[in-house]
Amino acid sequence: MKAAPKKRSSLRKTFRHGNLPKALLEAGIELARGGGPNAVVLREATRRAGVAPNAAYRHFSSHGDLLQAVRAAALSSLALAIEAEIAGVRRRKVSRAESARATLRAVGTGYLKFALTETGLFRTAFSVPDQVEGDVDAAKTGKSGLNPFQLLGSALDLLVDTGVLPRERRPGAEYLAWSAVHGLAFLIIEGPLSSASDGEIRALSDRLLQMVEKGL
Amino acid sequence: MKAAPKKRSSLRKTFRHGNLPKALLEAGIELARGGGPNAVVLREATRRAGVAPNAAYRHFSSHGDLLQAVRAAALSSLALAIEAEIAGVRRRKVSRAESARATLRAVGTGYLKFALTETGLFRTAFSVPDQVEGDVDAAKTGKSGLNPFQLLGSALDLLVDTGVLPRERRPGAEYLAWSAVHGLAFLIIEGPLSSASDGEIRALSDRLLQMVEKGL
DNA sequence: TGTACATCAGTGAACGCGCGTTCACTGATGTAC
DNA sequence: TGTACATCAGTGAACGCGCGTTCACTGATGTAC
Numbered sequence: 285m286k287a288a289p290k291k292r293s294s295l296r297k298t299f300r301h302g303n304l305p306k307a308l309l310e311a312g313i314e315l316a317r318g319g320g321p322n323a324v325v326l327r328e329a330t331r332r333a334g335v336a337p338n339a340a341y342r343h344f345s346s347h348g349d350l351l352q353a354v355r356a357a358a359l360s361s362l363a364l365a366i367e368a369e370i371a372g373v374r375r376r377k378v379s380r381a382e383s384a385r386a387t388l389r390a391v392g393t394g395y396l397k398f399a400l401t402e403t404g405l406f407r408t409a410f411s412v413p414d415q416v417e418g419d420v421d422a423a424k425t426g427k428s429g430l431n432p433f434q435l436l437g438s439a440l441d442l443l444v445d446t447g448v449l450p451r452e453r454r455p456g457a458e459y460l461a462w463s464a465v466h467g468l469a470f471l472i473i474e475g476p477l478s479s480a481s482d483g484e485i486r487a488l489s490d491r492l493l494q495m496v497e498k499g500l
Numbered sequence: 501m502k503a504a505p506k507k508r509s510s511l512r513k514t515f516r517h518g519n520l521p522k523a524l525l526e527a528g529i530e531l532a533r534g535g536g537p538n539a540v541v542l543r544e545a546t547r548r549a550g551v552a553p554n555a556a557y558r559h560f561s562s563h564g565d566l567l568q569a570v571r572a573a574a575l576s577s578l579a580l581a582i583e584a585e586i587a588g589v590r591r592r593k594v595s596r597a598e599s600a601r602a603t604l605r606a607v608g609t610g611y612l613k614f615a616l617t618e619t620g621l622f623r624t625a626f627s628v629p630d631q632v633e634g635d636v637d638a639a640k641t642g643k644s645g646l647n648p649f650q651l652l653g654s655a656l657d658l659l660v661d662t663g664v665l666p667r668e669r670r671p672g673a674e675y676l677a678w679s680a681v682h683g684l685a686f687l688i689i690e691g692p693l694s695s696a697s698d699g700e701i702r703a704l705s706d707r708l709l710q711m712v713e714k715g716l
Numbered sequence: 717t718g719t720a721c722a723t724c725a726g727t728g729a730a731c732g733c734g735c736g737t738t739c740a741c742t743g744a745t746g747t748a749c
Numbered sequence: 750t751g752t753a754c755a756t757c758a759g760t761g762a763a764c765g766c767g768c769g770t771t772c773a774c775t776g777a778t779g780t781a782c
Binding site: 718719720721722723724725726727728729730731732733734735736737738739740741742743744745746747748749 | 751752753754755756757758759760761762763764765766767768769770771772773774775776777778779780781782
């Protein structure tokens with residue numbers, strides 16, 4: 285009895301795949317989404333793309349190379365989530381100072397929302413040291429061409445421009461704000477707040493963002 | 501040619517090991533110290549204890565069981581580091597309110613110091629969701645019998661008692677403080693601050709603790 | 717004080733697993749003439 | 750327009766690795782008589 289015909293070949297009409305790099309990246313993203321960085325397994329990505337394991341090596345030099353690509357995509361998704369939240373702010377018409385404050389809060393809110401709804405991607409994005417600061421890798425940015433770190437920075441710049449934040453307090457402020465928000469995200473995702481209710485989390489998020497605004 | 505006599509048997513005089521549970525736990529801690537949670541490998545722990553791999557199953561029901569024990573020990577180390585920092589505060593004689601503030605800062609400082617000097621243990625301690633809040637597991641506590649979360653809580657209580665923190669702001673305050681400090685630790689360990697200098701980190705830590713104090 | 721025996725912490729060998737990666741290959745595609 | 754050929758994205762088989770875990774065992778120790 286012969287082995288069943290491989291589904292692979294019936295799904296693919298041609299010997300060539302079509303767009304294997306993209307298919308592998310998307311499979312990798314899906315794996316990260318579901319299980320974080322450790323779930324990004326090269327063989328599984330090729331399985332999902334309907335291709336032999338070693339085919340991946342035509343497009344990625346190693347497992348780590350694929351993982352880095354997935355990470356960049358995760359950062360890009362995060363940037364998009366933050367941008368979406370900022371866009372919501374811009375529509376309201378208020379004073380420039382209040383709008384600047386709202387923008388900073390939106391960065392924090394977008395960050396937290398992403399962490400809670402796309403936990404796997406979030407964890408993947410920060411699974412490995414990265415020099416985000418001066419990073420110009422376009423794969424990590426949102427529509428604006430800015431990565432998450434840069435989005436935070438420009439929100440803080442706006443705060444300075446509108447006189448809300450004294451200029452001398454600006455340097456390094458992104459690290460303070462980021463620390464607070466990132467820490468909360470972590471406590472919710474895999475820390476003691478993992479069993480907190482949505483309401484509690486929302487209340488805590490608001491208070492945290494207030495703390496940052498007040499204490500910056 | 502026969503295989504060389506196993507060092508194992510020459511090192512151990514008796515058939516019994518002596519204190520294998522302790523040896524395995526300590527080996528596990530050492531592994532975590534060097535490489536974080538993923539480095540806690542059951543077979544490697546038995547190798548270091550000079551024992552066959554399966555011997556571990558006399559004392560730990562599984563790999564996960566060993567890892568949990570290592571995690572508890574890591575949390576306990578963190579508690580000790582915080583307690584040591586608090587002890588330094590108590591020696592100075594100042595007003596009660598100022599002392600309470602200093603205690604809270606000490607909790608933050610101890611936490612950050614531990615994160616930076618014992619990175620592997622720190623990452624292991626927080627590698628898995630845990631309900632630290634009402635946790636009475638003595639393996640996770642320091643000399644005071646309190647785990648890190650409870651140490652933070654009692655520092656905040658002190659702040660309320662001395663009138664520094666309004667009582668109505670007390671509930672949930674540990675999460676805000678913890679978020680900020682934990683987030684900074686993370687950014688330094690595996691985030692964009694991983695290449696920052698010691699001076700920069702110290703300055704940032706001070707500012708962050710100020711922010712918490714002011715914004716709480 | 718000596719002997720029989722139960723206990724149980726260790727041994728040694730083996731398992732299946734899935735991983736990342738390498739090798740020599742094949743065959744569809746696009747291009748040069 | 751047809752043919753020869755180079756390219757290179759895929760195949761198929763195999764590798765070594767180290768892991769966690771299970772099995773039947775052995776032999777030192779402590780205890781009961």
